[in-house]
Amino acid sequence: MNFAIVSAIEQGLLFAIMVLGVYLTFRILDFPDLTVDGSFALGGAIAATLIIDGMNPFLATLIAMAGGAIAGTFTGLLTTKGKINGLLAGILVMISLYSINLRIMGKKSNLPLLREETLYSKTQALSIPDITFGGITWLTGEAIIFLVMVLLIKFLIDWFLHTDLGLDIRATGDNSRMIRSFGANTDTTTIIGLALSNALVAVSGAFIAQYQGFADVGMGIGMIVVGLASVIIGEVLFGAKSIMRVTLAVVLGSVVYRLVIAFALQAGLEATDMKLITAFLVILALVLPNIMKRALKMGKTVKGG
Amino acid sequence: MLTISNVNKTFNEGTVNEKIALRNINLHLAPGDFVTVIGSNGAGKSTLMNAISGGYIPDTGTIKIAEQMVTKWNEHNRASLIGRVFQDPMAGTAPNMTIEENLAIAYSRGKKRRLGLGVTSKKRALFQERLRMLDQGLENRLKTKVGFLSGGQRQALSLLMATFTNPKILLLDEHTAALDPKRAALIVDLTLKVVNENKLTTLMVTHNMEQALNMGNRLLMLHDGSIILDIPQEKKSQMTTNDLLRAFEEARGGEKLTEDRYILA
Known part of the structure; x- marks a missing residue:
């Protein structure tokens, strides 16, 4: 149980970079960008391929980020200069990326990274002590590094x-x-926003590939919904008063999302049920505040006579 | 300051929905001119505004602002020369951004936007000074999101933002029409103050005949895409709204001005 929670926190922090990207398009640009599913896998594919080729994992992750920026630029060009509806532009780039990612991965749908030196293995090699309290491990040493990195990105976005x-x-x-x-x-401005967002998403994909020890061509499927779920959960639970508050909230939302998934798995649901759970979470997070508001209003009118 | 020569604009040309919006418009505004524009629905007032701002590119003719030929410039390029206040109080400000952030956007009109901080303490002092002029207490609410302001306050802020960097041309697009009479009067006062202080060359579309006669130094009446009346200050200052209606009938050869939206009083 404890292990599940600890790894949920680690994952939540790495996915949080993707969530910050989704926040940029979904909330800041008011643009539902489906490129995310493709650019997440693109980040994983680029990083894994380059690392297997012997490249420094840090450099490989940076190139993955550039790849995401290019993908976002394409979506931006299609919707602004090509006048294609934003949703459709994202879908078109996403579906193109599926083929491109397979090309990058040498037509293999899965690239294992198990014996390679990755950013994750480098982080583990630092052997930073876990934070334990009352006999329970709360944050692993790796998670501390992830947290510092995510907060750094958050502050950069704030600025x-x-x-x-x-x-x-x-x-x-x-x-x-x-x-x-x-x-x-x-x-x-639309193109810059989309490029920046997808750069973050691709970095997140690159990290997740190194963390889980493989890149898979399907690793991005449903990622936009995960991102939206995390943004909405974060905003509902932790508030959205200012930019600095929201960017923190969506990072925490990403961690909460992973914890909920971990508990759902613990409760006996299958890994294949997770997409349904995710959709359910989004619906819950969107509908619940409205119901509560209405309930509050009704309570007031009754009191007011 | 503004010279419009032989401008024509037709929408949906060659279809059953063809609509000639502007017919051979020629107009010259000297620096400091404040011109009011009236005309019934579909007369071409909005198209004229949009042709100047770059929202529409005219089919023929040229537009010159401050000695620069801007006919083929995009809207965002022309924005360095033109300030604009829209009819809808929601249109001129960004509701989810704070008052100071909105003003920072107005401050950087015509400048390259780079990675310097949008709001600095130096700019903040300037924003407070300028907000004080509005007399709405907004100088103490710099960090309030604009969406929380009333329609009148938002329109006052829009006016301040549109004129913040003294644009070459100020376009007022029925900017008091969506406000209640009290707030409309407030915005009229502010408009006169801002325009006079900065000697802005202004084009103001209005549906209020009284406003059209009392404000500015020249009055234009548009009908069916043409300027049918061009009344200079000397004549305008002696006219009543009834005179204006009669002048319209004469110009149209007996056709009456039928327009429900006109406010005569």
Whole structure:
């Protein structure tokens, strides 16, 4: 049981980078970007292939990130310059990436990394002590490194969203007509936002491949729903008052999501049921606040007479 | 400051829905001119505004702003020269961003947006100083999201943002039409104050005849895509709304101005 929780936290932190990417498109740009399913696997595929070829895993992860940025740029170009509906543009790039990822992986659907030196094996080699309290391990040494890294990315995103360019990107999602009238090219801001988002998603895919010890061509399937679930759970549980608050909330949302999945597995559900659980979680997180609001209102009217 | 020459614009050309929105428009505004524009629905007022702002590219003709030929410029390129306030108070501001973040966007009009912080303490002091002019207490609410403001407050902020960097042309697109009379009067006062202080060259579309006569130094009436009346200050200052209606009938050869939305009083 304890092991399940500890590894859920580790996974939650690594997936949190993907969730931050989904937050950028879904909330900041107001753009439901389905590229995510493809760019997550793209990150895993690029990192695994390069690591097997003997490249330094750090460099391989950086190249995976660039790959994600290119994928996002394509989606951005299709929707802005090509005037293709955003959902469809994402689907088109996602489906193209499925073939591209197989090409990258040398037409193998699975690349094992078990005997390779990865960022995960390097992290383990640091042998940072676990945080244990009351005889229970709460955070492994690896998780501490992951946490520091995720927080670093979170603070970078916070800073970026408060720069002049970041304000333009936020305004593009908030009121695109207004920001055009102040001289921003909303095509450019949309493309930058999508590139940045998918770069984060691909990095997350690269980390997960190294963490689980293999890249799989299907590892990105349903990733957008996982991302949305984590964003929404995070916002509902931890609040969305300011940018800095939300970025922290969605990171925590990612961890909570993994914990819920771990408990569901513990309770006897199969790994194959997880997509259903995920969809159920999203529905719950979206519907529950509305029901609670209504209940609260009704309570007030009754009291008010 | 603004020169429009032989501009034509037709929508859905060659189909049953063909609509000629602008017919051979010629217009020149000197620096500091404040021109009010009236006309019934479909007269071409909005198309004229959009042709100037770059929302539509005209079929023929040229548009020059501050000695620059902008006919083929995109909307976001022209934005360095043009400030615009829309009819909808929600249209001119970003609701999920704070007052200071919105002003930071207005501040960087016409500049390259890079990775400097949008709101700095130096800019914040400037924002507070300018907000004080609105007299809405907004200078103490810099970190409030704009979505929490009332329609009147949002429109006042939109006006401040549109004029923050003294654009070459200010376009006011029925910017008081969606407000109640009290707030509309407030925005009219603010408009006069801002335009006069900064000597902004302004084009204001309105449905309020009283506003059209009392504000600005020149009045244009559009009908069916053409400018049918161009009344200079000397004549305008002596006219009543009834005179204006009569002038319209004369210009149209007896056709009455039928427009429910016109506010005559």
